[in-house]
Amino acid sequence: MKVGIVGAGMVGSSAGYALAMLGIVSDIVLVDRNAALALAQAEDISHAVPFVSATTVIAGDYADLTGAGVVILAAGVSQKPGETRLELLERNAAVFRDVVGEVLRVAPDAILLIASNPVDIMTQVATRLSGLPPQRVIGSGTILDSARFRSLIGRHLGISPQSVHAYVLGEHGDSEVLGWSNARAGSVSLQSFAEQIGSPLTDDVRQSIDEGVRNAAYKIINGKGATYYGIGAGLARIVKAIAQDQRDVLSVSIVTPHIVDVEDVALSVPRIVGADGVVADLIPELEASEHTALGRSAALLKERVESIKF
């Protein structure tokens, strides 16, 4: 499969690097309005390829995306220290008005994989601009937040994050909802396992994990200006599910007809991802407080998406 990446900055190039390291696609094409940057990133990534895979990595123009199975959209501006994701909306919506049409002109059958922030709203913008079915316009959503959640739970319990099954729901942003009530260590409820090993999930522990997940991006951006390795790996993980028709359960964002009391809003719940994009949703049973918080998150996103013209 050929994968296109529009936006060859930190996120786009990290996704390209992660994909090249996985070695699961034949071709990666990087496109950026800064052609020199795209070329430099492609060259650099291609020099890592001989160590692990045979993926061809080039820089190109939109025409070079012809035949792509997936196109990642990581173009636009990113947060400055202290800035929220939602503050990027108008600028990145303007970028998508140019980019989405260009991509579809040459790759009408591609699944669009959205990374640019605010990712849920950009997913809804891309869905509307493209006219594609929502299942084929997938935002990375809370895949990164779920990884952060699993990582912090795993650390607390002393088990691998891959053995923690836990999802962050709703917005990829400040209103996100950590799904504590559904979280599992292996097949055991988190609370039960934590008590068995004498490391209970006290209110303080939960609070500290919640803050660690919710504020991760702010802390990293303060420290090094941007986040990119985590989302790069997350995007590669979604491409793998599509390229290999894996039907993996991943928390990703698509326009969802109905969630809590909100209609037609893009946000994340666990969904099954395969060759045709999102194949089905796994709407979790939530505790009352989580259900209310998910409704608030959905309503906030809906209000913001209705505030922009596209």
Ligand SMILES: NC(=O)C1=CN([C@@H]2O[C@H](COP(=O)(O)OP(=O)(O)OC[C@H]3O[C@@H](n4cnc5c(N)ncnc54)[C@H](O)[C@@H]3O)[C@@H](O)[C@H]2O)C=CC1
């Ligand atoms: N979904 C997620 O979990 C995450 C999303 N992000 C978001 O990803 C986006 C990219 O972030 P970075 O790579 O750090 O930014 P960056 O500034 O390093 O890269 C953005 C690239 O987009 C290019 N670009 C801008 N307008 C363009 C256009 N019209 N056509 C083609 N290329 C264009 C720029 O030349 C630049 O190279 C941001 O919106 C950021 O907030 C960042 C981290 C995590």
Ligand SMILES: CC(=O)C(=O)O
């Ligand atoms: C920047 C961003 O969206 C993140 O790292 O979560």
